[in-house]
Amino acid sequence: MVSKKEPGFATKAIHAGFSHDKATGAVMPPIYMASTYAQLSPGHPISKYEYSRTANPTRDVLEANLATLENGRFGLCFASGCAALNTLLQALPSGSHVIISDDVYGGTLRLLSQIFTPMGLHYTQCDMTDINNIEQAINENTQLIWLETPSNPLLKIIDITAVAQLKQQKCPNAWLAVDNTFATPYLQTPLDLGADIVCHSTTKYIGGHSDVIGGALIVNNETLAQKLYFLQNATGSIPSPMDCYLLLRSIKTLHVRMNAHCHNAKTIAKALSSHPKVSRVIYPGLSTHPEHYLATKQMRDFGGMISITLTDGPKAVIPFLKKLKIFTLAESLGGVESLIEHPAVMTHAAIPAEHRKKIGIEDSLIRISVGIEAVDDLLEDLNQAL
Ligand SMILES: Cc1ncc(COP(=O)(O)O)c(C=O)c1O
Known part of the structure; x- marks a missing residue:
């Protein structure tokens, strides 16, 4: 048949x-x-x-x-x-x-x-x-x-x-x-x-x-x-x-990679949510995300991208980024390796500062492209840098 x-x-x-x-x-x-x-x-x-x-x-x-x-x-x-x-x-x-x-x-x-x-x-x-x-x-x-x-x-x-x-x-x-x-x-x-x-x-x-x-x-x-x-x-x-x-x-490996990106991002988003040095975690998979319910309806899973702000504000951003060992400071996203960047200065610098502020791209915002390395290693790296 x-x-x-x-x-x-x-x-x-x-x-x-x-x-x-x-x-x-x-x-x-x-x-x-x-x-x-x-x-x-x-x-x-x-x-x-x-x-x-x-x-x-x-x-x-x-x-x-x-x-x-x-x-x-x-x-x-x-x-x-x-x-x-x-x-x-x-x-x-x-x-x-x-x-x-x-x-x-x-x-x-x-x-x-x-x-x-x-x-x-x-x-x-x-x-x-x-x-x-x-x-x-x-x-x-x-x-x-x-x-x-x-x-x-x-x-x-x-x-x-x-x-x-x-x-x-x-x-x-x-x-x-x-x-x-x-x-x-x-x-x-x-x-x-x-x-x-x-x-x-x-x-x-x-x-x-x-x-x-x-x-x-x-x-x-x-x-x-x-x-x-x-x-x-x-x-x-x-x-x-x-x-x-x-x-x-x-x-040919998109589905395999995406499953791993989603798993690692979810684990990291949850861990950062209760970290005292992190003031805000934006991840559609968290119930605190304003459109979490829509994401559960519209998406099969929540993806590998997370944005965060630090409790100590913009002055803490560069020291934090510099201390990371596994996360590479670079534009772009979606690779098997974890990348991290500072949108106000890097990917979104083309947007005028007042507009960035108005829409919520704060100077302290950090964007993380979570890769598919061992998630424990990624968590350890973030923790030591925070
Ligand atoms: C959501 C989104 N769309 C489009 C682009 C542009 O793609 P490319 O850099 O391949 O020209 C980017 C690049 O970062 C992006 O993040």
Whole structure:
């Protein structure tokens, strides 16, 4: 009897997009470094491939794999997460209005405010944990609602289903895009909840080893997909075949790594919550998190990111960071190794100081990307530094 059951996430992560190489039987996708492909006669290429900016066989496997993991029909990969967002913004009609969250990733804000606003795009920032704020921000030109959940670095959880319903009622022609970088498709699949577009910085958990920069968009709508494919080819911010291979290799263990990230982060968040030197722990898995209940409904688990503030305030931040031995002080996140950073000075320095203060990115806020090392070693390192 043939089973109609949908394969599990792990099976899709390992197999989707590729079974074996037709020419050699190789069980892993070859890295096709060719920039161009032979033609039988002018305009008649041997296969569907003509030029690797337009399409590349290794990239095709990655795009198909990511589309399957996000339960989407079309996947497109880019040279970085910012390149993915840039391409999406280029697909908007001129004069469009975009709604983003108040603590959106600094690079996303920079792209909107410094590159697209001078070209006539308008945007409104709001706290998206209150759906009324999004409703108030919608106007007749709203073409895109862009949300991150969990957000970076305040780990706010936004109700994707509720925003999708609001968009359907108030601006059905706009797109709802979810930056799923922090959660990954293992923990949440926004297209299933009504989003039109999923965006990734594949640099983070999807890459998982801090050795590749990449981005992706996944969509269901064919017209939108064609527009994005056109822009991907026309503007050319594509990933290299080698980077596609690295991402494909990483994705095979995404579920294993995410389970370990979630376990370690939960253990550390609980321990830090009762530490006298820590004044605040932000982690969606803690019952003290304002959107904890929504996170339990929307996510399979709570992820590997934690933000904290120290009891002794901003002056204690640098000494604490300097004393750490296992946690590396570095931007980025989602690698197997634990990273720690100071958003006000590092990842979110592009956001003006008054705005950072207004939305709660305090100067004493520290963001931790919990890796998958032995959790006892991580706890010991944090304790000695505190
Ligand atoms: C949530 C989020 N989205 C997008 C990006 C941009 O991705 P990239 O650095 O790959 O361009 C980042 C980078 O830190 C991020 O944290």
